[in-house]
Amino acid sequence: MNRTTYGLDIAKRVFQMYWVDADTGEIVNRRFSRTELIEFLSKSSPGRVALEACGSGHWWARKIRAFGHEAVLLHAKLIRPFVQTNKTDAADARAIWTAVQQPGMRTVAVKSEERQAVLGLHRVRTQLTKFRTMRIYQLRSLLYAVWRDVENWQAGLAELQDRMADIEGRVPGLLMDVLREQLARVRSLDEQISVLEKRIAAWPKQEASCRSLLAIPGIGPLTASALVATVGDIRTFKSGRELASFIGLVPQQRGTGGKIQLGTISKRGDPYLRTLLIHGARSVLLRSNKPNPWAEELSKRRHANIAVVALVNKMARTAWAILAHGQSYQPGYVSTRPQSQMN
Known part of the structure; x- marks a missing residue:
């Protein structure tokens, strides 16, 4: 018995699935809600379900595997050329179904919950690092006109913290209060980044x-x-x-x-x-x-x-x-x- 191949276009609330019945040859392009899709997959005979590798795609792939199906994740750039008409949910589902059947089509490995969690820590660290860099740049730009003897970014921040009393008379009091608050935020970001890095570094000790x-x-x-x-x-x-x-x-x-x-x-x-x-x-x-x-x-x-x-x-x-x-x-x-x- 031939397995049925499904093309699944996922979203938050609306899900579109395209397939050709392996026994009858009937073409189906059906819309599901989240509950209806889970019920349909749990009752269907094992097949191959292809979907786009996006943020929730790995969760759905693990869910699909739990129902006995084969889950295949495809990169979005490899699916786009197979959209023949305007971009709609139905067209995307058909494009996914077409793309997964191409010889030599590259797939994306399904990530476990633990590995997705580790990547989540990395994303948060990246965002905090960007915030920290933005605040340091802003501090230097505000002080550039009155305090120019800083050689580099990292040393300049440490030097700025040590010499707050020296520059206090050169900067208006209203701005000086804001500078102190910005320095406190940078120190807080340093602490948060340090905590995240320790949590990330603890995972390799457990992973062989x-x-x-x-x-x-x-x-x-x-x-x-x-x-x-x-x-x-x-x-x-x-x-x-x-x-x-x-x-x-x-x-x-x-x-x-x-x-x-x-x-x-x-x-x-x-x-x-x-x-x-x-x-x-x-x-x-x-x-x-x-x-x-x-x-x-x-x-x-x-x-x-x-x-x-x-x-x-x-x-x-x-x-x-x-x-x-x-x-x-x-x-x-x-x-x-x-x-x-x-x-």
Whole structure:
């Protein structure tokens, strides 16, 4: 008996599902409420349900699997080309149904509740960091005209806190009260960010896959937890290059007439994860006590940023090899292809 493939377009209250009955060939494009959809899935015979990988898509995928169906998550950019008419719920459901049946269609791994929670902590930390940066920029801009002997942002904030009494006579009292309040908010944000980072760092100690990544130079608790939580099932990627491509670290390809030109990195995928990896690689290249000989030699021939991105690409491939094969990190390890046996 052939399984039925469903294309599901999800929303908050209205859900649209498109399918072709495997037995009768009947085409159905039906609208459900949340309760009706759950009841329909629980009573239907096991099939394949495709939906868009969005914020609630992982919750629905876990729910669909609990009913015995196969849940397939697709990236929104891969679905859009199959929308033949104006964008409606019915058209989107049909586009999802069409996209999932294309040969070689890439899918998104379903994340567990725990990994979604870890990513939630990362998102909150990112927002608090942006708030902190905005407040520091505002403080410096307000004091720029009257106090210009600050060399850099981080040292300037600490110096500003120590010299509040010195600048009190240069700034009107009304503005000075606001500056003190802003400084108090920055200190409060520092404390909140510190608490979040401790909570995030505690998760890799419990997750075996994260602990194995911590041995890679340039990958700390933040990067390891973000990488494992974002990637999900490492078996989704067939090679380290696919993981690097997922993060956006491989060159763009443009070609016609059989000629292919390589450009800058694609920058596809999660920019937050890519940023963490780039910062880690930069620290290895510029500040590490045990510098990477391969990256140092590359930096002599190419621009520093190119060397950093190349090192990030190597880190991503190393992380894939460790997670996919269940091995530990070995410095200086050189992979070799097995020799083909002659008949």
